Amino acid sequence: MIQNKAPGKDVSLSDMKEKFPLASKKSDSHFSRFEISGITFGDELIPVMAGPNMVESEELIVKTAINVKKAGAHFLRGGAFKPLSFPYRSAKYTETREEGIKWLGVAKKESGIGIITEVMEEKYLDIICDVADILQICSRNMQNYPLITAAARTNKPIMIKRHYGASLRDWLGAAEYALIENNEKVILCERGVSVPHTHRDSSRFLLDLQVVPAAKEVTHLPIAVDPSHATFWRPWVEPMTLASIAAGADSIMLEVHPDPENSAVDPLQPIDFNSFSKLMDKMDAISKLNKRYVRNV
Ligand code: PEP
Ligand code: MN
Numbered sequence: 153m154i155q156n157k158a159p160g161k162d163v164s165l166s167d168m169k170e171k172f173p174l175a176s177k178k179s180d181s182h183f184s185r186f187e188i189s190g191i192t193f194g195d196e197l198i199p200v201m202a203g204p205n206m207v208e209s210e211e212l213i214v215k216t217a218i219n220v221k222k223a224g225a226h227f228l229r230g231g232a233f234k235p236l237s238f239p240y241r242s243a244k245y246t247e248t249r250e251e252g253i254k255w256l257g258v259a260k261k262e263s264g265i266g267i268i269t270e271v272m273e274e275k276y277l278d279i280i281c282d283v284a285d286i287l288q289i290c291s292r293n294m295q296n297y298p299l300i301t302a303a304a305r306t307n308k309p310i311m312i313k314r315h316y317g318a319s320l321r322d323w324l325g326a327a328e329y330a331l332i333e334n335n336e337k338v339i340l341c342e343r344g345v346s347v348p349h350t351h352r353d354s355s356r357f358l359l360d361l362q363v364v365p366a367a368k369e370v371t372h373l374p375i376a377v378d379p380s381h382a383t384f385w386r387p388w389v390e391p392m393t394l395a396s397i398a399a400g401a402d403s404i405m406l407e408v409h410p411d412p413e414n415s416a417v418d419p420l421q422p423i424d425f426n427s428f429s430k431l432m433d434k435m436d437a438i439s440k441l442n443k444r445y446v447r448n449v
Contacts, residue, residue: 207252217259309337344382376403
Protein backbone atom coordinates (compact mmCIF):
# COMPACT_ATOMS: atom_id res chain seq x y z
CA MET A 153 0.00 0.00 0.00
CA ILE A 154 1.44 3.38 -1.03
CA GLN A 155 1.54 5.80 1.90
CA ASN A 156 0.12 9.29 1.79
CA LYS A 157 3.05 11.12 3.30
CA ALA A 158 4.98 14.33 2.87
CA PRO A 159 6.90 14.66 -0.44
CA GLY A 160 10.18 12.77 -0.27
CA LYS A 161 12.34 10.39 -2.23
CA ASP A 162 9.69 7.71 -2.59
CA VAL A 163 6.31 7.78 -4.29
CA SER A 164 3.32 8.95 -2.24
CA LEU A 165 -0.39 8.90 -3.00
CA SER A 166 -0.40 12.65 -3.46
CA ASP A 167 2.46 12.32 -6.01
CA MET A 168 0.29 9.90 -7.97
CA LYS A 169 -2.61 12.34 -8.00
CA GLU A 170 -0.76 15.62 -8.39
CA LYS A 171 2.79 15.17 -9.67
CA PHE A 172 2.37 12.42 -12.26
CA PRO A 173 -1.34 11.69 -12.70
CA LEU A 174 -0.84 10.51 -16.30
CA ALA A 175 1.94 8.03 -15.44
CA SER A 176 0.05 6.67 -12.41
CA LYS A 177 -2.18 3.62 -12.32
CA LYS A 178 -5.89 4.29 -11.96
CA SER A 179 -6.56 0.81 -10.57
CA ASP A 180 -4.57 -2.25 -9.55
CA SER A 181 -5.15 -3.90 -12.92
CA HIS A 182 -4.37 -0.80 -15.01
CA PHE A 183 -1.48 -1.56 -17.36
CA SER A 184 -0.85 0.17 -20.70
CA ARG A 185 -0.78 -1.92 -23.80
CA PHE A 186 0.29 -0.45 -27.13
CA GLU A 187 1.69 -1.49 -30.44
CA ILE A 188 4.95 -0.34 -31.97
CA SER A 189 5.59 -1.44 -35.56
CA GLY A 190 3.46 -4.55 -35.13
CA ILE A 191 4.89 -5.54 -31.71
CA THR A 192 2.68 -5.15 -28.65
CA PHE A 193 4.20 -3.87 -25.41
CA GLY A 194 2.51 -4.45 -22.05
CA ASP A 195 0.89 -7.71 -23.11
CA GLU A 196 1.94 -11.35 -22.80
CA LEU A 197 4.84 -10.89 -25.22
CA ILE A 198 8.07 -9.57 -23.70
CA PRO A 199 9.69 -7.71 -26.62
CA VAL A 200 13.48 -7.94 -26.84
CA MET A 201 15.68 -5.14 -28.17
CA ALA A 202 19.16 -6.34 -29.11
CA GLY A 203 22.23 -4.98 -30.85
CA PRO A 204 25.57 -3.31 -30.41
CA ASN A 205 26.22 -0.44 -28.09
CA MET A 206 27.26 1.73 -31.01
CA VAL A 207 26.45 1.68 -34.71
CA GLU A 208 30.10 1.18 -35.60
CA SER A 209 29.83 0.51 -39.35
CA GLU A 210 27.26 -0.36 -42.00
CA GLU A 211 28.57 -3.90 -42.26
CA LEU A 212 28.38 -4.47 -38.49
CA ILE A 213 24.88 -3.12 -38.06
CA VAL A 214 23.41 -4.94 -41.08
CA LYS A 215 24.97 -8.22 -39.98
CA THR A 216 23.73 -7.72 -36.42
CA ALA A 217 20.21 -6.80 -37.56
CA ILE A 218 19.92 -9.98 -39.63
CA ASN A 219 21.32 -12.19 -36.88
CA VAL A 220 19.38 -10.81 -33.90
CA LYS A 221 16.19 -10.96 -35.95
CA LYS A 222 16.93 -14.57 -36.85
CA ALA A 223 17.45 -15.31 -33.14
CA GLY A 224 14.02 -13.82 -32.37
CA ALA A 225 14.73 -10.21 -31.33
CA HIS A 226 11.86 -7.78 -31.91
CA PHE A 227 13.93 -4.58 -32.26
CA LEU A 228 17.51 -3.69 -33.17
CA ARG A 229 19.27 -1.37 -30.72
CA GLY A 230 22.34 0.74 -31.43
CA GLY A 231 23.45 4.31 -30.87
CA ALA A 232 24.76 6.56 -33.63
CA PHE A 233 24.60 9.56 -31.31
CA LYS A 234 26.14 8.43 -28.01
CA PRO A 235 26.37 9.86 -24.51
CA LEU A 236 29.99 8.76 -24.02
CA SER A 237 31.08 9.58 -20.46
CA PHE A 238 34.29 11.33 -21.47
CA PRO A 239 34.91 13.69 -24.40
CA TYR A 240 37.97 11.97 -25.90
CA ARG A 241 37.62 9.99 -29.13
CA SER A 242 39.81 7.74 -31.27
CA ALA A 243 39.37 6.26 -34.75
CA LYS A 244 37.61 3.23 -33.25
CA TYR A 245 35.92 4.95 -30.33
CA THR A 246 33.83 7.59 -32.02
CA GLU A 247 30.21 8.32 -32.79
CA THR A 248 29.02 7.67 -36.34
CA ARG A 249 26.18 10.23 -36.02
CA GLU A 250 24.30 11.04 -39.28
CA GLU A 251 26.10 8.27 -41.14
CA GLY A 252 25.24 5.79 -38.40
CA ILE A 253 21.57 6.72 -38.68
CA LYS A 254 21.76 6.04 -42.43
CA TRP A 255 23.30 2.61 -41.73
CA LEU A 256 20.48 1.85 -39.30
CA GLY A 257 18.11 2.61 -42.19
CA VAL A 258 19.97 0.12 -44.38
CA ALA A 259 19.85 -2.50 -41.59
CA LYS A 260 16.11 -1.98 -41.21
CA LYS A 261 15.54 -2.35 -44.94
CA GLU A 262 17.68 -5.47 -45.28
CA SER A 263 16.35 -7.26 -42.20
CA GLY A 264 12.85 -5.88 -41.68
CA ILE A 265 13.49 -5.36 -37.95
CA GLY A 266 12.29 -2.23 -36.08
CA ILE A 267 14.87 0.21 -34.71
CA ILE A 268 15.42 1.79 -31.32
CA THR A 269 18.14 4.43 -31.24
CA GLU A 270 19.22 7.25 -29.07
CA VAL A 271 18.36 10.92 -29.42
CA MET A 272 20.84 13.26 -27.78
CA GLU A 273 19.90 16.62 -29.29
CA GLU A 274 16.62 18.01 -30.55
CA LYS A 275 18.18 19.25 -33.79
CA TYR A 276 18.73 15.67 -35.02
CA LEU A 277 15.19 14.48 -34.28
CA ASP A 278 14.07 14.74 -37.92
CA ILE A 279 16.76 12.50 -39.36
CA ILE A 280 16.48 10.04 -36.47
CA CYS A 281 12.69 9.84 -36.85
CA ASP A 282 13.13 8.83 -40.50
CA VAL A 283 14.50 5.45 -39.37
CA ALA A 284 13.67 4.99 -35.67
CA ASP A 285 10.60 3.12 -34.47
CA ILE A 286 11.41 4.02 -30.85
CA LEU A 287 13.39 7.02 -29.59
CA GLN A 288 15.69 6.25 -26.69
CA ILE A 289 16.32 8.89 -24.04
CA CYS A 290 19.50 7.82 -22.28
CA SER A 291 19.98 7.71 -18.55
CA ARG A 292 22.13 10.81 -18.62
CA ASN A 293 19.32 12.75 -20.30
CA MET A 294 16.51 11.47 -18.08
CA GLN A 295 16.10 14.94 -16.66
CA ASN A 296 16.65 16.82 -19.92
CA TYR A 297 13.00 17.87 -19.99
CA PRO A 298 13.18 20.02 -23.16
CA LEU A 299 14.63 16.99 -25.02
CA ILE A 300 11.90 14.68 -23.69
CA THR A 301 9.22 17.21 -24.65
CA ALA A 302 10.62 17.61 -28.17
CA ALA A 303 10.98 13.84 -28.60
CA ALA A 304 7.42 13.26 -27.35
CA ARG A 305 6.03 15.85 -29.77
CA THR A 306 7.27 13.80 -32.74
CA ASN A 307 4.68 11.17 -31.72
CA LYS A 308 7.30 8.45 -31.98
CA PRO A 309 7.25 5.95 -29.11
CA ILE A 310 9.80 6.84 -26.44
CA MET A 311 11.87 4.77 -24.07
CA ILE A 312 13.22 6.67 -21.06
CA LYS A 313 16.15 5.05 -19.30
CA ARG A 314 16.35 5.66 -15.58
CA HIS A 315 19.25 7.82 -14.50
CA TYR A 316 21.57 5.74 -12.30
CA GLY A 317 21.02 8.14 -9.41
CA ALA A 318 17.29 8.76 -9.87
CA SER A 319 14.45 7.69 -7.60
CA LEU A 320 11.36 6.03 -9.03
CA ARG A 321 9.59 9.30 -8.21
CA ASP A 322 11.93 11.35 -10.44
CA TRP A 323 11.80 8.72 -13.20
CA LEU A 324 8.00 8.95 -13.28
CA GLY A 325 8.31 12.73 -13.36
CA ALA A 326 10.37 12.38 -16.55
CA ALA A 327 7.72 10.06 -18.05
CA GLU A 328 5.02 12.61 -17.21
CA TYR A 329 6.85 15.15 -19.44
CA ALA A 330 6.32 12.78 -22.40
CA LEU A 331 2.75 11.80 -21.48
CA ILE A 332 1.62 15.40 -21.10
CA GLU A 333 2.41 15.87 -24.81
CA ASN A 334 -0.30 13.31 -25.58
CA ASN A 335 2.27 10.69 -26.45
CA GLU A 336 0.98 7.51 -24.84
CA LYS A 337 3.69 5.18 -26.10
CA VAL A 338 6.18 5.56 -23.29
CA ILE A 339 8.39 2.72 -22.02
CA LEU A 340 10.58 2.99 -18.93
CA CYS A 341 13.94 1.17 -18.75
CA GLU A 342 15.93 0.26 -15.64
CA ARG A 343 19.68 0.10 -16.44
CA GLY A 344 21.48 -0.08 -13.11
CA VAL A 345 22.03 2.35 -10.28
CA SER A 346 25.13 3.86 -8.74
CA VAL A 347 25.94 2.38 -5.32
CA PRO A 348 29.12 2.04 -3.22
CA HIS A 349 29.64 -1.67 -3.98
CA THR A 350 29.12 -3.45 -7.31
CA HIS A 351 31.05 -6.69 -6.53
CA ARG A 352 33.66 -6.13 -9.29
CA ASP A 353 35.78 -3.09 -9.84
CA SER A 354 34.97 -3.13 -13.57
CA SER A 355 31.23 -2.89 -12.84
CA ARG A 356 29.96 0.63 -12.40
CA PHE A 357 26.33 -0.08 -11.54
CA LEU A 358 24.06 -2.47 -9.69
CA LEU A 359 20.87 -3.73 -11.36
CA ASP A 360 17.92 -2.49 -9.30
CA LEU A 361 15.51 -5.35 -9.92
CA GLN A 362 13.38 -4.26 -6.99
CA VAL A 363 12.34 -1.23 -9.01
CA VAL A 364 10.41 -3.51 -11.40
CA PRO A 365 7.70 -4.63 -8.93
CA ALA A 366 7.92 -1.23 -7.20
CA ALA A 367 7.21 0.62 -10.45
CA LYS A 368 4.37 -1.75 -11.29
CA GLU A 369 2.62 -0.82 -8.05
CA VAL A 370 2.33 2.79 -9.15
CA THR A 371 2.60 3.08 -12.94
CA HIS A 372 0.76 1.49 -15.86
CA LEU A 373 3.73 2.03 -18.21
CA PRO A 374 5.73 -0.99 -19.48
CA ILE A 375 8.98 -1.49 -17.58
CA ALA A 376 12.01 -2.66 -19.58
CA VAL A 377 15.33 -3.80 -18.10
CA ASP A 378 18.80 -3.48 -19.64
CA PRO A 379 21.02 -6.01 -17.84
CA SER A 380 23.99 -5.27 -20.16
CA HIS A 381 24.49 -1.68 -19.02
CA ALA A 382 23.62 -2.58 -15.45
CA THR A 383 26.14 -5.39 -14.98
CA PHE A 384 28.88 -4.16 -17.33
CA TRP A 385 30.13 -7.77 -17.25
CA ARG A 386 29.29 -10.48 -19.78
CA PRO A 387 29.07 -13.47 -17.38
CA TRP A 388 26.42 -11.66 -15.32
CA VAL A 389 24.21 -10.70 -18.27
CA GLU A 390 22.46 -14.06 -18.60
CA PRO A 391 21.55 -14.58 -14.91
CA MET A 392 20.36 -10.99 -14.51
CA THR A 393 18.33 -11.15 -17.74
CA LEU A 394 16.54 -14.25 -16.50
CA ALA A 395 16.04 -12.62 -13.09
CA SER A 396 14.59 -9.53 -14.83
CA ILE A 397 12.02 -11.68 -16.59
CA ALA A 398 11.17 -13.43 -13.32
CA ALA A 399 10.82 -10.01 -11.64
CA GLY A 400 8.16 -9.01 -14.18
CA ALA A 401 10.06 -7.01 -16.79
CA ASP A 402 7.86 -6.12 -19.79
CA SER A 403 10.77 -5.84 -22.22
CA ILE A 404 14.51 -6.58 -22.27
CA MET A 405 17.32 -4.61 -23.88
CA LEU A 406 20.57 -6.50 -24.51
CA GLU A 407 23.88 -5.66 -26.07
CA VAL A 408 24.69 -8.17 -28.80
CA HIS A 409 27.78 -7.82 -31.00
CA PRO A 410 29.31 -10.08 -33.70
CA ASP A 411 32.72 -9.84 -31.97
CA PRO A 412 32.04 -8.78 -28.35
CA GLU A 413 35.68 -8.51 -27.23
CA ASN A 414 36.26 -6.01 -30.01
CA SER A 415 33.17 -3.88 -29.43
CA ALA A 416 34.16 -0.22 -29.83
CA VAL A 417 32.31 0.63 -26.61
CA ASP A 418 32.01 -1.36 -23.37
CA PRO A 419 33.62 -4.60 -24.71
CA LEU A 420 33.12 -6.37 -21.38
CA GLN A 421 29.32 -6.45 -21.67
CA PRO A 422 28.00 -7.55 -25.10
CA ILE A 423 27.20 -11.19 -25.88
CA ASP A 424 27.62 -12.90 -29.26
CA PHE A 425 24.87 -14.13 -31.61
CA ASN A 426 25.02 -17.72 -30.44
CA SER A 427 24.82 -16.81 -26.74
CA PHE A 428 21.95 -14.45 -27.54
CA SER A 429 19.97 -17.14 -29.32
CA LYS A 430 20.45 -19.56 -26.40
CA LEU A 431 19.50 -16.84 -23.94
CA MET A 432 16.29 -16.17 -25.92
CA ASP A 433 15.30 -19.82 -25.32
CA LYS A 434 15.93 -19.50 -21.57
CA MET A 435 14.09 -16.17 -21.39
CA ASP A 436 11.13 -17.75 -23.13
CA ALA A 437 11.15 -20.66 -20.68
CA ILE A 438 11.24 -18.39 -17.60
CA SER A 439 8.57 -16.06 -18.99
CA LYS A 440 6.16 -19.00 -19.31
CA LEU A 441 6.12 -19.23 -15.50
CA ASN A 442 4.39 -15.82 -15.52
CA LYS A 443 2.12 -16.78 -18.45
CA ARG A 444 4.16 -14.65 -20.81
CA TYR A 445 6.46 -15.43 -23.74
CA VAL A 446 9.52 -14.07 -25.50
CA ARG A 447 9.71 -16.07 -28.71
CA ASN A 448 6.98 -15.42 -31.26
CA VAL A 449 8.99 -16.62 -34.23
C1 PEP B 1 22.77 2.86 -24.33
O1 PEP B 1 21.77 2.13 -24.18
O2 PEP B 1 23.50 2.82 -25.30
C2 PEP B 1 23.13 3.78 -23.24
C3 PEP B 1 23.94 4.80 -23.45
O3 PEP B 1 22.59 3.48 -22.08
P1 PEP B 1 22.51 4.29 -20.72
O4 PEP B 1 21.84 5.58 -21.05
O5 PEP B 1 21.67 3.40 -19.88
O6 PEP B 1 23.91 4.45 -20.21
MN1 MN C 1 26.52 2.51 -23.12
